[in-house]
Amino acid sequence: MTESTESRNQRAGRTIEMSSTDTVATTASDPxxxxxxxxxxxxxxxxxxxLTINAKQAHWHVRGANFVGVHELLDTIAGNAGEFADxxxxxxxxxxxxxxxxxxAVAEKSSVTSVPVGFAKSDDLVHAVIADIDRLLADVRAAVDGLDGIDLTSQDVAIEIQRGLDKDRWFLVSHIAA
Structure with a gap:
């Protein structure tokens, strides 16, 4: 008789109790x-x-000489942030x-909050989104450091997010660099 998947997962410590009636088999061996x-x-x-929401807010309300470039870049950043979150x-x-x-939960617990309400000059919005990315990168770097030796697969996810945010930040900074 073969052992059930549930029995193997429980024996390996891969089941986390979700409630009194639900359990979920996990991909990790250490709870x-x-x-x-x-x-x-x-x-x-x-x-x-x-960041996804704030970048869209900025995307819709940007004004100024760099409108098209910043408008399109903010849309890209919003899309990237959504993919990274996923x-x-x-x-x-x-x-x-x-x-x-x-x-x-996002409104209550996130530190990303600097995008102004309403229309704004492109440089002001670029600075605001850079500030949001900088605050977020602090959490991402903490995840990269903290996950080292705990869960390397999850650390890899955090490293990819850091790489992407660094690139988005670079593109934004390039719009305001002298």
């Missing part, structure tokens, strides 16, 4: 590492969700933990 991974990646997901969120969920990234 402590799973929780630590979620603690590092959750602020990254929330910050990326906020990758980090899916990693948390693949490990068997839930994630609260609803708008209310």
């Amino acid at each position: 402590t590492a799973v929780v630590a991974t979620a603690q590092f990646l959750t602020p990254v997901v929330l910050g990326l969700q906020a 990758a980090a969120a899916e990693r948390i969920v693949a490990l068997g933990l839930p994630l609260d990234a609803r708008v209310s």
Whole structure:
């Protein structure tokens, strides 16, 4: 008789109790590492969700001589942030933990907040989005450092996010460089 997948997962420590009725088999073998991974990646997901919204806000309200270039770049940054958030969120969920990234949670827990309301000059919006990316990069770097030795696959996700945000930041800085 073959052992069930559920039995193998439980024996290997790969089942996390979600509630009294639900369990989810995870891709990780160490439940402590799973929780630590979620603690590092959750602020990254929330910050990326906020950046997605703020970059779109800036995209819609940019004005000035650099309108077309900045408008298109902000749209790209919003799309990138959404893809990065999805990758980090899916990693948390693949490990068997839930994630609260609803708008209310993002608004309450994210440090990304500097984009002004309403129309603004392109340089002002570029500076604001750079500031948002800088705050977010602090969380991403903490995840990269904290995940070293805990969960290298999750660390790889964080490294890819850092690489992408660094590139988006460079593109923004290039619009305001003298």
